[in-house]
Amino acid sequence: MKSTSALDVLSALAHPTRLDAFRRLVRSEPDGLSTGQLVDASGLTQSTFSSHLAILVGAGLVLPEKRGRQMIQRANIEVLRDLMLFLAKDCCEGRAELCEPLVAELSHCC
Amino acid sequence: MKSTSALDVLSALAHPTRLDAFRRLVRSEPDGLSTGQLVDASGLTQSTFSSHLAILVGAGLVLPEKRGRQMIQRANIEVLRDLMLFLAKDCCEGRAELCEPLVAELSHCC
DNA sequence: TTCATACATCGGCAATTATCGATGGATTGA
DNA sequence: TCAATCCATCGATAATTGCCGATGTATGAA
Structure with a gap:
């Protein structure tokens, strides 16, 4: 994941309305x-939320699908994973031991 | 990590100057x-960057230490880890299998 | 003490973002 | 066909953000 793409994803999530919508979509998968x-x-x-949704879609975090006259929105977990890998890589490349506790906690969180 | 705190961290990182500075600090640990x-x-x-730095410090991502007449800035990896756990939890609580490939990739990234 | 350095804060301005109501296109049902 | 529903886009406005130069504060050196 490139730095510019990471910025788009971070910006998309850095808003209460959008973060809430994305989390809601993750929980309602698939x-x-x-x-x-x-x-x-x-x-x-409706219009205000639509513009927020467009930002989430633009960042790739949400994938819309047409169903009849309504749009079904789904979370794109891969983009979230890419963002986390991007952030984790900074730790690893700098100093691997910084990343270990991070991965350790993530491992037993699921 | 609370949602409000996660928003602060996301907002802090969602700017090219601040993301670059934070990554630079991670790489220059300890x-x-x-x-x-x-x-x-x-x-x-200097003044513009100072305001960006204040945002990073405010989010807890950077910890300043006084050294003589200059300030030494250090990355706070714990806050980054908390953010990643916060994001990962959404996947886990919704559907654990969404989180597994995420953790798998993170594990062998270090 | 006096001056220079390192950094934070203030005030102002331009650009961006968030929000709304209104409009428009596409689809469904009557 | 006609009306209603679902959603995106447009245009306007208020709030926020990013940037700068100037000023203020604390530390170290002469």
Whole structure:
């Protein structure tokens, strides 16, 4: 993952509405949620949320699928994984021992 | 890690200058770098970079230490780890199998 | 003490972002 | 066909962010 792409993903997640929507989508995998359901959960207007959603989609964090007249949104876990690898790599390349406790905690978190 | 704190960390990292500075500090662990060295590397003015640095410090990502008349900045890996755990938890709580490939890749990255 | 260095903070300005209501295109059902 | 639903896009406005130069504070050197 390139630094510019990581920045896009970080920026996309660095907003309460978008972080909340993304987490909601992760939890609703693999079914996803319609845009309307996400709008309702956000408490914002439809247009405002739509622009936030476009940012998540633009960063690759969310993959929309057409279903009838509504759009089903699904979280793209791979992009999240890429972001975490990008951040972890900084530790590893600098000093591997910095990364070990990180991986250790991640391993037993699941 | 609370959602608000995660947002602070994400916002702090979601800027090219700040992401670059943080990565630079991770790579220079455990010695750290002086503020002046970071300013030079950023290419920005001293005051502009100082405000960026304040955001990193505010998010807990950077820990400043006084040394004579200069400040030594050090990366705080724990906060990065907390952020990654926060993000990973979303996958785990929703569906553990989403998290497995993530941890697998992280494990052999170091 | 006096001057120079290292860094933080202040004030102002330009650019970006977040929000809304309104409009428009596509799809479904009557 | 016609009306309703779902969602994206447009245009405007208020708030936030990023940047700079100037000023302020603390430390170290002469």
